[in-house]
Amino acid sequence: MxxxxxxxxxxxxxxxxxxxxxxxxxxxxxxxxxxxxxxxxxxxxxxxxxxxxxxxxxxxxxxxxxxxxxxxxxxxxxxxxxxxSLPLDDARCGDLRPGDMLCLACGIPGDGDGDAKELKYYDAVLETVERAAHDTVDGVEQCPCRFTVRFTEGPRRGCQDEVGVEVVCCVPDSxxxxxxxxxxxxxxxxRFGEDQRTATAASQPAAPTPSSERRYSSSN
Structure with a gap:
């Protein structure tokens, strides 16, 4: 296929x-x-x-x-x-661990009954990996492993799904x-810092002016 x-x-x-x-x-x-x-x-x-x-x-x-x-x-x-987020390479599926954040291609139904599904990307957390022996076709390694994920975003948020490597992208840490x-x-x-400093300065009471010293003369 x-x-x-x-x-x-x-x-x-x-x-x-x-x-x-x-x-x-x-x-x-x-x-x-x-x-x-x-x-x-x-x-x-x-x-x-x-x-x-x-x-x-x-x-x-x-x-x-x-x-x-x-x-x-x-x-x-x-x-x-x-x-x-880069597509998961078939030869690197062994690097994935439960808890890893992935970005998955999802087919989202269109607005009309006969509309084709739209391909959109949403984040999901990897829960488990079902390992399988890899094949080599025309010198290219192909991964048949299955990945159980739970979506954290989008219309399927909170839902669990099982997907193949062809829809998986790896979310970078850096x-x-x-x-x-x-x-x-x-x-x-x-700007928020400047506004805060301006507001703080405006709320401070004015510094008191020194009172004029009264001079008293004493009569001898």
Missing amino acids: PRRSRKRGATVALAPPARRPRPGIEYRARSDEAWYGARVAVQDGLLRVMFETFSEDADEWYDPGADFASPGDVDALRARFRRE PIQDPALSEFLDDVTN
Whole structure:
């Protein structure tokens, strides 16, 4: 049976091609909480998130003056970005351990009864691995192992499933290194610090002015 492509692509069959080479960054979209390849830019003080496989109409924007009410909102946005999750290599399935975080390709039903399923990516925790002897076809190792997972995101959150290597991507531990994103998030965080210092200074009582010394003259 032909192997399914495991390249991180669009969630719909007729998505437009990528506008630039793969950015190496993943972003969890606000619209459906699925993970997508993306790149970022700061334009006129706003953070622009551009999806790898969608047109500009799908871009998401973040306004420092409207979308962040506290430093916690900045941390929440930071958590929506990470390095790209790479497909699990058939020969490396033995590296997986229960508790590992994975990102899985999921077929999500479309809006209409006859619509094809959309392929989206959601995180899941690995629970168990059913090992099986690997095959070699045309010199390429193929993994028939089965992985029991429990979804932590998306419409199947909390549900258990058994999947094969063809839908598994490994979530990286190391943080992303993107100068534009880091500068934007740090700038918004610093603004909260400046606002707090300004509010603290305004709430302090005014320093008392020294009382004029009264001079008394004594009569002899």
